[in-house]
Amino acid sequence: MMWAGDDIKFMRRALALARKGLGATRPNPAVGAVVVRDGRIVGEGWHMKAGTPHAEVHALNAAGIRAQNATIYVTLEPCNHTGRTPPCTRAILKAGISRVVVGTVDPNPRVDGGGIGFLRSRGLSVKSGCLEYECRKIIAPFAKHLTTGLPWIISKVAMSLDGRTATRTGHSQWITNRRSRAYGHRMRHICDAILVGKGTVLADDPSLTCRLPRGTARDPLRVILDSSLSSPLDSKVVKESSVSMEEWLRSADNPHAPTLLVGVRGKASADRIRRFEAAGASILLLPADGSSGGIDLRALLSSLGDMGIQSILVEGGATVHGSFWDQRLVDEALFFYAPMVIGGLDARPGIGGMGAGTLDHACRLHHVKRQALGDNLLIQGMISDLNALWKKQRH
Secondary structure (H helix, E strand, O other): OOOOHHHHHHHHHHHHHHHOOOOOOOOOOOOEEEEEEOOEEEEEEEOOOOOOOOHHHHHHHHHHHHHOOOEEEEEEOOOOOOOOOOOHHHHHHHHOOOEEEEEEOOOOOOOOOHHHHHHHHOOOEEEEOOOHHHHHHHOHHHHHHHHHOOOEEEEEEEEEOOOEEEOOOOOOOOOOOHHHHHHHHHHHHHOOEEEEEHHHHHHHOOOOOOOOOOOOOOOOEEEEEOOOOOOOOOOHHHHOOOOOHHHHHHOOOOOOOOEEEEEEOOOOOHHHHHHHHHOOOEEEEEOEOOOOOOEOHHHHHHHHHHOOOOEEEEEEOHHHHHHHHHOOOOOEEEEEEEOOOOOOOOOEEOOOOOOOOOHHHOOOOEEEEEEEEOOEEEEEEEOOOHHHHOOOOOO
16 A cells, blocks of 8 residues: 555654664564654654563553544554553553554464454554565564574675685784674674684684673674584683573573583583583584584574574674575675775685575575665675565455
């Protein structure tokens, strides 16, 4: 359907509010809401943390009596069930709202349309699908985890114009500029987990923390792929372990995170396991991949999904990226380009693996966006079909 300019404008504001909750609402989705009366915003809100009021309630409370006969714009269909908080549909009715504009229906097929149907049955005007793709994109990790049990995978690579992430001698700091690196840290804050291979630990000794201004940063779970658990015990990722997995999983807004080393059953000695656990790291042992003998990535993603991990930022290295791309496990890509040419056949590439045999088999991005970050360029695009996560669109 065609949407009026004001509808687009106010839904964009609701999306901007929803983004304020990214990284803090797991297992719930990030949602924003705006109450509008006589063409003016009279109340705003966003979901801040699981177990606290939803976006609609914050917006309605801010509007007060001005919500009477007003319109509420909400990025996700209002809930019609009682969970840790009362249903938002009842709050909307109680406030006297007359019109509801929804960005997208709930991806849960058991819920899809229930809130909309209830509000319509009570005489409210309800329309859905305003900026639908943008509203679905912001909750893509929630939707994928809900419908498949698996986390949303973002492949992030920072490289030169010729696709190199380091020189032939391994020198890599820094290829991209401060603005690109700040963007990367924002992604770490948003994502539940960050994943690298043992090679990255050996080459760069990264801390894999979120270095945003104090008070706003939240570290992701650090996942290290290391088949034989041979990473150095004094590496930064091991030293950074500050809370247990159990404690971290209990609190979505915990600013600190543990390190999870993932190995192959039978390849790691009991002594190495004990030493890593004594250092504060958690261990996950999985079956070997039948073809490579390395870690079975699909088994890993299933295990992380079972833990409630909804999103993973894959940061390298080339071998790890290549495995994810070869197995078609990537949902979204972030490529940061710096205006330099490194050259050299032995320089480290951004993506390794087997790669495509023909261009017909290459992964093509859609919904591509380009953003200048100073003299750097960010190319961002989707691989997965977002709409497929919503099994059926009925409204």
